[in-house]
Amino acid sequence: MSSSGGPQGPDGEGGTGDRPEPGATRPPDGRGYDANQFGRARAMTVFSPVRPWYRPPGGVLSLRVVFTVGRAVTGGKSKIRQLSFIHFARWVIIRRFPDHGQPRDPVRRPLLMFESNYNGTFDQYIDAFSYILTRGMTAIWGTSYGFPGPLPVTPFKRYIRGNEFTVDHYYSAYPAATTTMIKSALALREPLRAFNLRAATLDPTQFAAEYRKLLTRAQDDL
DSSP, rough: OOOEESSSSSEEOOOOOOOTTOOOOOOOTTTTTOTTTTTTTEEEEEEEEEEEETTTTTTTHHHHHHHHHHHHHHOOGGGGGTTTEEEEEEEEEEEOOOOOTTTTOSSSOOOOHHHHHSSOOOHHHHHHHHHSSSSHOOOOOOTBBBBSSSSSSSHHHHHHHBBBBBEEEESSSSSOHHHEEEHHHHHHHHHHHHHHHHHHOOOHHHHHHHHHHHHHHHHHHH
């Protein structure tokens, strides 16, 4: 879970440095440290200004259509779910920021906010998005100023880097584990619990046989 170093608490409508050890703090010189990373998890928060409706391919209206069609077509089973290293990803249209008693920060142009947490490096993440979700990236970010297209990937990476915000706060419940590791552990929990209950009634030969079966099923499932 992350909190962006940019504007806080938007009202929206949805649609590498060296890795520090979990709990590490920023070195005094700031080198060898990625502020967006904690353990195996990394945060990404990107803001991009959306074009007006009369500038092809359109602005907020086009984004709403893309989000609506995307939810209807995928039925909640987006290709993003196939990328096991992604914790979550979402896009939000921002029209204003709550002032909370402070001077209002005007938003002259609607903003598209992309927020995601993932495992691995920045380059691996953008490569996966560019090559696997090429059409989706074009449909969504194509409404933003300066978007170079997802391919070739190098200009797209520069675009993301140029619009990415550094987080102020970043919490991870399991910083030493990836999403794949956690999902595997959850899948193994019930079979292992059932095996533990049976183990007390098994002789050594039966125990060895049952244990091998447990390992075989776990390897096949995971």
